[in-house]
Amino acid sequence: MKIGGAYTLAVPQQRAYSLLQDPDVLAQCMPGCDHLTRIADNEYEMKMKMAISAVQGLFTGTVRIADSHPPSSFRLIVEGSGKVGFMKGDGLLTLMPEAASTEVRYEGDVQVGGLIAGVGKRLIDVTARLLIKRFFEKLAEQIALQPAP
Amino acid sequence: MISQSFEYSAPRTLAEALALLAGGDAKVLAGGMSLIPMMKLRLAAPGRLVDLSRVPGLTGIREQGGALHIGAMTTHYEVESSAVLRAKCPLLAETASAIGDVQVRNMGTIGGSAAHADPAADYPAALLAVEAKVTLARKGGERTLAFSDFLIDTFTTALEPGEILTGVIVPVEPAGAGVSYQKMLQPASGFAIVGVAARVHNGSVRIGVTGLSGKAFRAAAAEKIFAETRDVQKAAAAVPLGVEANSDIHASADYRRHVAAVYAARALNAALSRAS
Numbered sequence: 001m002k003i004g005g006a007y008t009l010a011v012p013q014q015r016a017y018s019l020l021q022d023p024d025v026l027a028q029c030m031p032g033c034d035h036l037t038r039i040a041d042n043e044y045e046m047k048m049k050m051a052i053s054a055v056q057g058l059f060t061g062t063v064r065i066a067d068s069h070p071p072s073s074f075r076l077i078v079e080g081s082g083k084v085g086f087m088k089g090d091g092l093l094t095l096m097p098e099a100a101s102t103e104v105r106y107e108g109d110v111q112v113g114g115l116i117a118g119v120g121k122r123l124i125d126v127t128a129r130l131l132i133k134r135f136f137e138k139l140a141e142q143i144a145l146q147p148a149p
Numbered sequence: 150m151i152s153q154s155f156e157y158s159a160p161r162t163l164a165e166a167l168a169l170l171a172g173g174d175a176k177v178l179a180g181g182m183s184l185i186p187m188m189k190l191r192l193a194a195p196g197r198l199v200d201l202s203r204v205p206g207l208t209g210i211r212e213q214g215g216a217l218h219i220g221a222m223t224t225h226y227e228v229e230s231s232a233v234l235r236a237k238c239p240l241l242a243e244t245a246s247a248i249g250d251v252q253v254r255n256m257g258t259i260g261g262s263a264a265h266a267d268p269a270a271d272y273p274a275a276l277l278a279v280e281a282k283v284t285l286a287r288k289g290g291e292r293t294l295a296f297s298d299f300l301i302d303t304f305t306t307a308l309e310p311g312e313i314l315t316g317v318i319v320p321v322e323p324a325g326a327g328v329s330y331q332k333m334l335q336p337a338s339g340f341a342i343v344g345v346a347a348r349v350h351n352g353s354v355r356i357g358v359t360g361l362s363g364k365a366f367r368a369a370a371a372e373k374i375f376a377e378t379r380d381v382q383k384a385a386a387a388v389p390l391g392v393e394a395n396s397d398i399h400a401s402a403d404y405r406r407h408v409a410a411v412y413a414a415r416a417l418n419a420a421l422s423r424a425s
Contacts, residue, residue: 005393053265053304054176054184054193084192119190122340123303125396126268126363130303133363 003091003128004107007136011143013095016102017071019139020093026063029138030078031131036063048080052127057084057116071095085114089128106132152188156197160204163315167288169199171311177201179222179261182253207260207315210234219317221260225249228259237321240328240348244275247332249339263296264314266364267340268303268395273365274346275330277357282318287311293318303363326350327424331416332360333408335399342400343408345388347416349424352379354417361409362392371413381421385414 009016019025023036023044032051036044042065050057061080068074078089091108110128117124160166169175174196176184187193201207207222210231217238219228228234228245235242248254248262248271262272263283273296275281281296285308296317299307308314322328332344341360348355354375359365368388375384389406396402 001396053267054187054195056193115190116192119192122269122335122338122397122399126303129363129393130305133302 001110001112001125001128002108003089003110003125003132004105005129005132006103006105007140008098009102009104009136009140009143010100011102012100013097013102014071016095016104017074019143020076020095020104021065021068021074023063025139025142028142029135030063031134031138042066042068046078046080050131052130055084055116057082059087067092081114083115085112085116087112104136150189150191152185153191153194155188155195157200158197159200159202163204163206163286163313164288166199166201166204166313167286167311169197170313171288172197175199177261177264177313179264180224180256180258182249182257182261183265183267184261201260201313212237212321215321217319217321219259219319221263221313221315221317222258223260225254225257225259225262226251229254238279238319239322240275240279240330240346241272241281241319243328244271244330244344244346247271247330247334247344253339259317260314263299263317264306264308266300266302266304266306268363268365269335269340269342269344269360270365271330271332271341271344271359273300274341274344274357274359276317276319277365277367278328278346278348278355279319279322280355283314284316284318285309285312286315287313291315297367300364305364322348323350325425327420327422329416329419329423331412331419333412343405343412345409345412345416347413347420349417349420352376354384354420356384356388356413356416358388358409358413361389361394361405363395366392368413375417381414381417385410385417388413 027036032049044063048059059080059082064077066075073094089110094105096103176195178198178200208220225245276296327349330346333342344359346357356368371384371387389409394402394405
């Protein structure tokens with residue numbers, strides 16, 4: 001499934017880029033994620049507890065950053081699996097400077113399989129967008145909380 | 150598949166239900182038309198179900214101070230067939246009659262549907278168009294929220310952990326108001342691919358839309374265009390503008406946007422024909 005969209009972050013491009021590369025920031029913003037453990041350069045192990053409606057699932061997997069072109073673009077690859085199924089998201093994030101803020105455009109592909117995909121087809125698209133929206137909302141909160149260093 | 154084992158409680162009072170819910174890992178059972186299938190598929194595995202069907206005061210429809218109070222456990226069939234609602238808030242009754250199938254309407258409840266916040270559920274479109282409120286009970290208190298503030302996002306509401314949605318409040322419609330709910334349904338599930346609820350009174354219109362995006366919403370731009378031009382086609386065409394539309398195997402985003410405009414025009418025309 002193709003996904004795409006844009007969010008504006010209230011920080012300059014360079015700062016937005018470094019925030020999006022920071023595993024602590026990513027961990028705090030990914031819905032249901034506690035922490036990311038570094039396993040290699042730009043590669044982290046993640047544990048994610050998702051709770052949407054009555055569905056609760058524990059996903060384990062990896063988060064990887066690739067094709068870095070600071071400060072304007074990189075690829076974020078998230079893979080996870082759990083009892084209710086598996087998911088893989090591969091997205092290109094492009095950061096466009098806009099005066100004092102940055103527009104982050106994302107474009108990519110999400111694959112969901114297993115039990116949850118078999119029975120939840122109707123809802124995969126809306127749920128993926130909900131999670132992405134929560135990620136950027138959390139990121140905006142983080143930005144509001146921590147002024148630039 | 151059989152669900153994982155769980156504790157089942159059928160409290161006789163609201164206080165008891167709230168206490169059981171505070172125990173954590175518990176879900177409210179309010180008809181179970183979404184929750185039970187999810188449990189059988191083992192997508193959901195709550196440790197305890199708190200069945201509200203025996204809690205007194207959560208069913209039925211009563212009129213009070215120009216508003217109709219509908220208990221959370223009132224079934225879709227009861228809403229659909231209520232003489233009071235048919236006369237005083239016909240949009241809700243009409244919408245209830247379009248939900249799922251007979252079995253779902255006999256078991257599913259208005260509170261269950263509102264709290265579940267499925268992006269393709271029928272009720273939210275109507276609840277937005279009639280400017281409904283919901284009452285939420287917690288230990289030692291109660292609060293009332295506009296449904297538009299209650300509905301936050303896909304499967305996401307303002308319900309705090311430990312809170313129970315106890316009822317829905319809708320205003321009595323003034324004489325001369327015209328309403329209609331028009332829905333394109335997905336035949337297997339009965340869910341709306343797109344559903345549009347329209348309510349016209351004194352030349353102004355309220356439009357609630359479900360199924361089109363991640364959550365049901367009021368089509369504010371379309372309402373404004375109608376108020377200014379009284380042009381049904383122009384207003385209907387504005388309903389999907391700027392909306393990030395859902396896409397699934399049944400309907401692409403572009404198709405959904407198209408259907409939304411067509412069904413908005415149908416709902417507006419039907420509501421206008423009933424208004425006076």
